[in-house]
Amino acid sequence: MGRSKSRPVSVASKFPNFGNQKGPVQFSFGPSSLGLGVSQSQVRFDYSQAQIPSRAYFADYCDVKRLRNRVALTFGKLNAAGTALRTQVEIAFPQQMFDRQLWASSVALRDLLRKFALGSPLERQQTLSESEKLQTFAANNLFMAANDEDAVLDFYYLSPRSAYLQSVGGSSAIDFEPVIRISSDSALLLEFFERCEPHVKEKHYESTQHEQLATGNHR
Secondary structure (H helix, E strand, O other): OOOOOOOOHHHHHOOOOOOOOOEEEEEEEEEEEOOOEEEEEEEEEEEOOOOOOEEEEOOOEEEEEEEOEEEEEEEEEEEEOOEEEEEEEEEEEEHHHHHHHHHHHHEEEEHHHHHHHHOOOOOOOOOOOOOOOOEEEOOEEEEEEOOOOOOEEEEEEOOOOHHHHHHOOOOOOOOOEEEEEEEHHHHHHHHHHHHHHOOOOOHHHHHHHHHHHHHOOOO
């Protein structure tokens, strides 16, 4: 079967109002269908300019659960016997960004992790009860990377305050808070994505990303 070709999308035409903004986060605003003076924003990220989170946590356990209207991403450290959690951190991530960024933008990374896992698959860990030591953070953005041994997830929080001040012409610095860096074996990151999949509501964003990878068009 022949594969249909999609027309390359010009970043400049899709985001015409970014101008000469600098920094890890840049906004473009336009009219919203809601009316009432509400602006619709588009955001682009440059993680090469983002600050690396000063908090760091090494995980050998993960789980993903529903947390009301957010998704709870749990990372933990097992005891020596692997039967209980010594500590754990929980990251409350909004559903929309979970679908559109964490899941949709990790298509190529998930494919790579599956290839890495062929030689050394990780035994699936049963779900454990919560540790007495638990820290919860809010995040709505992340950077993901891995090689054949190690993986890293850098979580960030983009404040609604920044979008509002930028929309009204404010000149204050954009609040792109580095929250926490989660390091793990690459095999655990693959398990993490497998646990994420049942909680994805808008999978059509993943299909869009597959098309971009197949045709060489990236936004």
